[in-house]
Amino acid sequence: AQSVAQPEDQVNVAEGNPLTVKCTYSVSGNPYLFWYVQYPNRGLQFLLKYITGDNLVKGSYGFEAEFNKSQTSFHLKKPSALVSDSALYFCAVSSGSGNTGKLIFGQGTTLQVKP
């Protein structure tokens, strides 16, 4: 069965510092991996995806994520955090075979960026 784990309920960083939000996955076959962000009272917004190719994927708002097959991880990163990055972040996976829209989400990680 496919699954996604986000081991941290909350990540706190100071503005200007680098941030990392962790995600590990379990899926049979080649994974399709995603990050979505949810701001208060708004729907989820797509940040980035990994399908194939370069292990470092760049996305919206300066975010990037690194795919590591041996560690089955897909951590979200940003070199310099902004207060406006504070939100709830979800990692998701699909098996990629047949139905790429059927996403399995992690439980979410709250990112708090302090000025």
Added chain:
Amino acid sequence: EAGVAQSPRYKIIEKRQSVAFWCNPISGHATLYWYQQILGQGPKLLIQFQNNGVVDDSQLPKDRFSAERLKGVDSTLKIQPAKLEDSAVYLCASSLVGSEKLFFGSGTQLSVL
């Protein structure tokens, strides 16, 4: 570009009552999804449509939940009768056929008392 529209924004009902949610996807998006997001958890797919056909409803509690997309555009999700554990945010999303990028609406927050 208009996003995914959902209504109502909030709904409070008593257990055993019925409730319906409405979703209008982005124009041209043939694929439509309903996800359930319980507080503290990630969204869980309930049902996926492509045009007016069901692609996946394996996690839909069919004894109480139903959904339709009769004309292949907007969709309605119904719960009858509601249980306390149905309290959640119900998210609608849409995408182009074969696209991995989903566009989500703001959701309907349901409280069952």
